[in-house]
Amino acid sequence: MDKIFRVNMTDLTTKIEAVPAAWAGLGGRALTSTIVAAEVPPTCHALSAQNLLCFAPGLLTGTAAANSGRLSAGAKSPLTGGIKESNAGGTAAQMLAKLGIKALIIEGAPKSGTWYNLSVGINGVTINEEKELLGVGNFAVIDAVEKRLGKKTGVLTIGIAGELKMTAANISVKDPDSKIRSHGRGGLGAVMGSKQIKFISIDGEGAKPVTIADPEKFKTAARAFSKALLDHPVSGEGLPTYGTNVLVNILNEAGGLPTRNFTTGQFEGHDKISGETMHDTIAARGGKVKHGCHAGCIIQCSQVYNDKDGKYVTSGFEYETIWGLGADCCIDNLDDIAKADNLMDDIGIDSIETAVMFGVAMEAGILNWGDSKEMLRLLTEEIGKGTALGRILGGGAGSVGRTYGVTRVPVVKNQGIPAYDPRSVKGIGITYATSTMGADHTSGYTIATNILNVGGYVDPLKKDGQVELSRNLQIATAAVDSTGMCIFVAFPALDIPECLPALIDMINARFGIALTGDDVTNLGKHVLKLERKFNQEAGLTNVHDRLPDFFKNEPVAPHNAVWDFTDAEIDEFWNF
Template identity: 50%
Template sequence: MWLIRINMTDRSYSVEEAPDTLETMGGRGVTSTIIHDQVPPLAHPLGPSNKLVFAPGTLTGTAAPSSGRISAGAKSPLTGGIKESNAGTAWAQHIANLGIKALVIEGQPEEKGTYWLIHLTWDDEEERPSVEFLPAEDYVGRDLFEVFPKLYERFGDRVTIAGVGVSGEYGYANSGIVYNDNNKRPSRYSGRGGLGAVMASKGVKFVIADPSGAPRREVVDRELFNQGRRKMREALGSHAITQPEGGLNMYGTAVLINILNEAGGLPTRNFSSGRFEGAAKIAGESIFEGIKDRAGEEVFNHGCSPGCIIQCSNTWLRPDGSEHVSCIEYESDWALGANCGIDSLDDIAEMIRLCNAYGFDTIETGTTIGVAMEAGVLPFGDGQGAINLIEEMGKGTPMGRILGGGTEFTGRAYGVTRVPTVKGQSMPAYEPRAVKGIGITYATSTMGADHTAGYTIAPEILAVGGDEDPLSPEGKAALSRAFQATTAFIDSIGHCLFIAFAILDIESGFEGMVEECNGLLGTNWTTDDVIKIGSEVLRKERAFNEAAGIGPAHDRVPEFMTYEPLPPHNQVFDVPKSALDSVYDEL
């Protein structure tokens, strides 16, 4: 496979065979290795020394189900540490179809504010991908819903798109990288960590991928690969959470609102309670019923990328039945809903639409507004006020620029002490005081507060892959460590993390995952190698962070969580420091 280096200082590029050291790596393994090896840890995230790396997962672009994932990596302007932000989109599959192992974007134009579009196609004569630079001025400062149709009109219906909105152009620490979904919407995101600002700092507005003419990927042992993907397909197709018309396909990820609320772990009004009285109104069940009412029929969800079995993405409708936004995910629903005391799905949908239009991470946006509400900028529950604030962020007003700096930055601007961040990144939709294991993941992850980094919610709340008391800290450091390592493996091979629900319960699915990789790559991995390979990725990320000045003292939840009891269980975060330190000491 190919390693493409693009230098945006002079718009030169090279296309080379990827080095042998990356041969069995994909996704997060590739992005974190390249950043660890090649980015100076003290580089300014928006300066010329940082690198933005895209890498499709190992299995991405193959017939393995639910494997359309891209890893975007760089030094993060939000956390100051290493970042891998993972998204599901056909763009990931197109990059893999072009035979690209890694796309490394380096340097930056001398003249700030100049933007380019990178067009990746397959060169039949040279039998390798080719790179073309085109001016992108026409697309700058625009709403992504306005720009995407223009790009499809120009490059054809079959291309796929990665890009940045105005959030990246402003250099906000809250800015994602946007990708197209299956309906050409700008709605799939590498949302976390401000990577949109890194991309924009390189003067790259969009990367258009067109794999027409590229050869099929070589599979070393086709029989083993097929056996593995069959097992994976059977596991996903038979588990109640992942199967067609199952929990995710019917209710979407927001099916979690009610169960977290019941468990007292749904962060409410800027992490001041674990229960939201409006939870039922914004829950996955209400989304399903709301869409049914407005569409006049039951509507099941769609996939983020071709070849997904799970298909968890909904499309919210306006009262007249027309499309409002795709999609209302659990995290977005919670961040802009419960966390802001807002119980109107129409208001939440509008906020998500604006985030997609401007390029914001919905989680960081919701937690930032929550802190602004805490500061008295607007009252909790003020849906229209929250919508107006996102508009200000999109317009780049002075207030918008403060909010665009993220949750921690906003907390500092207003002197707020209840600021739910770790390493500068805001917490997602699970309360550490009510679910101790996920708090350990938030505290210790190389990514800052990140639920996907080690999703102990599965055994702590969902009774998937075990049964753990969420209020107890006992044994949770080891649990978080195992989940963090396994996740680093899954993020590297390019399966959606949601396969975990099925393969934690169905052993043959777990075997199938390893067989898919062995069949594709010719490796001899066992299921025991999953944690070993994942741990190697974590060690590199950790080493980068330590060299960037982020060490064990930063592996802590914010202080207020250690002294402010959280209703309804009236718990504080009581995980000992020694347990937090043991997560990486014993890796």
């Protein structure tokens, strides 16, 4: 039977609890958001003992289902002030699932200045004082934990940004190559830092395969699901070849590539930072064009990017990071962007929030447009050392905007807007405005239908159909985020009729239940409404479901598009 592992950092106790009946059918985001909504006072300070941090593998995590190894992390976000779920690959989710840990809940905060690490194993959690690794970067933490506890140990860790409770701090997850994947958005690293936990190790000893109620049915469904993933041109061919960065050229052509802190929609240097150039560079330098973030990933959108001498620089090098430090900061040097990506992993800071922040910092005059060397210095010497300036930068785009009096600050609910201009790709603007997570492209990825012709086509430059598109995708995404599945399964699910039924069949076969498509949709709706209620009680109402004014007032080239939804049109989103 699965258990809940609970840790109290105030009195330094741990316990193992039975799973409450109401949580039994939940996993991933549905579970973390349910836990946060049930146990965190919405108005609490996110860095206080009243907040909690929880981790939950998805409903299918630990099974043989392709692409099911994502881990959800949840808390009240210190960045947005609302509920947060952030999911990541790596090895931890599958280890937790196979240990029978449905959720790990960390509550309270130490009363003294002592720092700790947590050891999670089959018999429970132990809390250990940690001295040696304080102030150490994430890559070195992973190395040290492997030396201490063995190569196979799972690791969740925070860097200097999390230790200093910067609101852009992330939580790093060890991947199968002992590199890093991230619970990136919303400052969850600061929440872990507020509990004075430097890292969590996971010992897989005693782990068992997860039980499957109907193995034959599961096998049949898993095969159909994998086939759909491999048959779809996006998940089967595009993503493994070019990674997510193929989008640079597409968004540039569509005029939706935010450039120079969202002042124009096309970047002159787009080709130098494009997915096509990146692919050729990786291949020429002996890196890996395709690579998985977790065992069982068959899409392989990640990659290993080497320098000119063939030495590792970074992996999991994503479009949003490259767009942000590239087009939005007018940097056309992919090697410097790759170095920054590695530094952000080591410091433990969200690469989207930080990239959007640098665009605002350039507008503020902290550094010049396109100055990649100064960007690297600010990362290393200011953020990485926790100087006063570093802490302002480490607070994200909103923090820099407020401190320097910048008015063009692309955030919603104080979270940086990624990679797609909402004026010229209007569906994603509805997602940014209404998402319970703050500006988050993954929570309702309308780019699929607005730009990529996946799941039909809705004209990105017109208002028609955008609210409905975003609503349907946000509902579906909330459900998918609860299964442990990578969000990219949505591409085949939108186009191949066998894909979604196979996913539901796998859940049914795993648990011996009989969910229908409607049940899954209702789960997604339930999760969104639960998160919305928490946010409203925390003080985030429909007034916060808005884009910054400059999107209304400043037309963006080349289409001279503005954000032209009325408040009432946006609020219609919640009519379900």
